[in-house]
Amino acid sequence: MIEIILHAFILTGMIVSAILVFKFKDLISAAVAFGLFSFLLAIEFYLLQAPDVAIAEAAIGAGLTTAAFMIAIRGTTKTEGDEA
Amino acid sequence: MNDIFFIAIAVLGLLILFAALRLAIGPTAPDRVVALDTINTLVVGGMILLAVYLGQTIFVDVAIVYALLSFLGTIAISKYIGGEL
Amino acid sequence: MIQTAAMICLGIGILFNTLGVIGILRFPDVYTRLHAETKMTTFGTIFLALGVIIYAGWMLSGTNDSQYLTLAIHTAIAVIALAFTNATGSHAIARAAHRSGQLPDPSVVDRLAEVKSRD
């Protein structure tokens, strides 16, 4: 019962961060907001008692995907909608 | 004792939402990275407390992996912003 | 008695974490926000972990179950890793912010910008 409060916090944060990813025009900010989404997803898996999935999500979502996004953004323009 | 751990976890969850406010309004990209770093630290603390609350010692390992790997994302973003990548 | 000590540690940790988050919402520019973030949340998390370690030691002396020893040691390792990576990460953010041309906004002295403008 009491854990419903925690689930509510984390799911609210996930929805807000997903909206932020959609809204930001600056691609670095969007990548940062996606990092927040991954963190909250990892802690949600953790709350649902799946630590192995949480480790994978933390390693891939928070660490490697952000680094891969940075390398990808380096090859494009910095903000969404620019004609280079 | 378990109730106290739960209160601490709930406060940390609220703090994560407040830090996400800075991530939403922060005028420049470095501000947002600062907010993300804060959230990292709070999440690691929350994971340690949750492991105690749920009574599963193995869950602390997730916190160790998280503390070591969340650093990678921060470094990658900083390198890009500083123009070194 | 020991339970009270663990509770006090948790309380101090939550207090410093709260002040750190208020700091990043309140301070005027990136560098001062980094001060609030890197010092206060690291210190707060150290105290949270100290509370957990005291609790684990109390349970270990009560039940003699070796999983509480594992809990204490792993918590200590997580906090040591966190202290190192936080300090290094905030250094990286500050350096990146200064290189991207964001100067400290209310500032009384800035030796680094003087050196850069001379080059």
Place this chain on the structure above:
Amino acid sequence: MIRLLATAIAAFVAYLFLTAGSGTIILWSESELIIGCILAIIVGIASYRIFCRTGSVRMANPIRLILLPVYAIIPLFIEMARANIDVAIRVITGNVKPGIVRVNTGMKTDLGMLLLANSITLTPGTLSVEIDDATKQLYVHLINVPDELRDKKVVEARELFSFFNIPGWIRRIAE
């Protein structure tokens, strides 16, 4: 050879910390010890070029290894507590006078610079921003610049701390 051995021993100690409390031989079980030895040798072969990059094994001296946790627990922690209370008061009152000053460290090795930069970031209302490799000087952001530091071109590292001689401790540990 000695670099490989140092790396393998460090990896084995880390493994022992992570698996403490698994069995009856002091704290560890037999299988954990055997697997730990094998993994430590593999890790040592794979990463000794990175772990002991310069070839100096100065840090293998046991006195330095004992001094490092003592430094972390007593002087660093007290300075951290003082700095945190200071920053907490500034969070509440909103009274800041930030600025970047140039600090002369006096360190000779990379490890000393790393420890000093991390200590500066964690302790007294300061944050290391940029490093000058040629002269071993740090550019440090202070949250509140005192009047006597404002007009100096170069500040000594000792003047930033209040109770302990942190650069002296680091010099004793790392150099």
